[in-house]
Amino acid sequence: MTKASRQLSEDSKKVLHSTIGKRIECFRVIKDHEKTRPIGLVVVDFDDGSSIEIRNSEDLVPFFDGKEELNGFSCKEFDDRILERIPFDKNKVPTSTIKSIDLITDKIVVHSNKFEDYIIIIDAGIIINGDKHSYIFALDKVFFFEQILCSVDGNFEEMRPLGEVKKYWEMGDHIIDAEITRASEQI
């Protein structure tokens, strides 16, 4: 089986892991973006003055019989020099001390009468579990869109319903069907 993958790098996982024990203060999104559906970037600010960015960007990966840009998450410490060029809005969120972080991974197996079975593995969500609240960041259902769905104490399954993801991957006359499984891993 051939495979496409958009998963968090080890460096991104380390950045996320380094936030455990810190208290979330607010989210920042680029000015005028919807605070629950920003495009491309969310900055999370902590009580110790540090910040990380959670980014949804495209990368070129093998895709069926060619290459295509698939969107996926990456995380790094926020470089606030960007603020000199791009204004951000600060959005206060209910505060919590981070206890753990879960990574949600969707595995899609596309059965086709044109290609051999094709596997796509996408890290589709990051859930930051606090002592009082949970903070969810989910990819949009479409594989080429930079929108980040953000929620406090939301439901990941409602934000990125498996049925809608499946429907998208079943587009096309040569597609027989798509199987989707979702897994959660603590990082």
Place this chain on the structure above:
Amino acid sequence: MGTGSDNKYHSVRRNAESAPAKFGYNSNSGLFGNNGNHEGIREIKTDNPIKDARELFAIIANGGWKRLKNDSGMEVYVLPDNTYITLRIHTKSGSPAVDININSNPYGSKVKTQKIHFI
């Protein structure tokens, strides 16, 4: 204010159906151009990829509101029917692209979510 200068309601269906024939919109399938390596990935062959990508974006995003414009040539508009239209002048695959991301299908619209590469 959106991209258009009139005050009419612009749905993705209305905008798609107004696109010139060179963009190959098929109102039965709801897709532009020809199949890429997934039905949602489309290809339009052209002598001037950037010009045609900009032209189709202006047509499809007509009547929408700007959500994003960055210095790498990416623009995102949202139409009143909650369809998101993205123009990417620079992509990692090298060809400019217009994305249509349907969030609902009001009024029987058949337009599908798709990414259109201009090659």
